[in-house]
Amino acid sequence: MVINWYGEGCFKIQSGQVTILTDPFDSSTGLTPPRFKTDITIKTAVEYPLPHNRSETPTVLGPGEYEIKGVEISGWPINGESKIKDQKSRILKTVYLVKVEDLNLGFLGHISSPPEATIVEELGDVDLLFVPAGGAPYITEEAAAKLIKQIGPKIVVASFFRVPGLKSKVGDVKEFLKELGQKAEPQEKLTIKKKDLPSSTQVAVLKI
Helix, strand or coil: CEEEEEECCEEEEEECCEEEEECCCCHHHCCCCCCCCCCEEECCEEEECCCCCCCCCCEECCCEEEEECCEEEEEEECCCCCEEEECCEEEEEEEEEEEECCEEEEECCCCCCCCCHHHHHHHCCCCEEEEECCCCCCCCHHHHHHHHHHHCCCEEEEECCCCCCCCCCCCCHHHHHHHHCCCCCCECCEECCHHHCCCCCEEECECC
């Protein structure tokens, strides 16, 4: 499995012939949107009622059970974090577990507080956990560190932290690493196999 990062919560996950894209964004973020062919798109925050999906790519837009191209996806709503955008719509946040190859990938997405204990239990054994690492408006570094210890993933993949050009006022990943008591040199991509997973939790920081 090969993982690339484009900023915010946007990752390209290549597993054999299947390409997964998470949380794509547009140029209003200040970053360059990804442009590549994908087989599955997963969004951890969506506007309801749902806009018409013009994409031909299978897109996961909320809680439920899905199986697409052999990839199993489970999603749970983050209660209390749905926010009203205006009188006609609201934003729904979802935590996902994605089973691809023989790896379990957990996506915490746009969370600003720890998910309920039942969701943590449902996630089960997570190999890679994608976690917001820039603090407000997302989960604080301290709360994220406690949640990571609770879940116990083999690898934590940092997301939603400050990078050049990003308009969002998130923090630097250094505070996140400090809270976890870890060091991590930014890398171009993450290549991982089940047999190569570390015995204790390590953090991966990717470059865009």
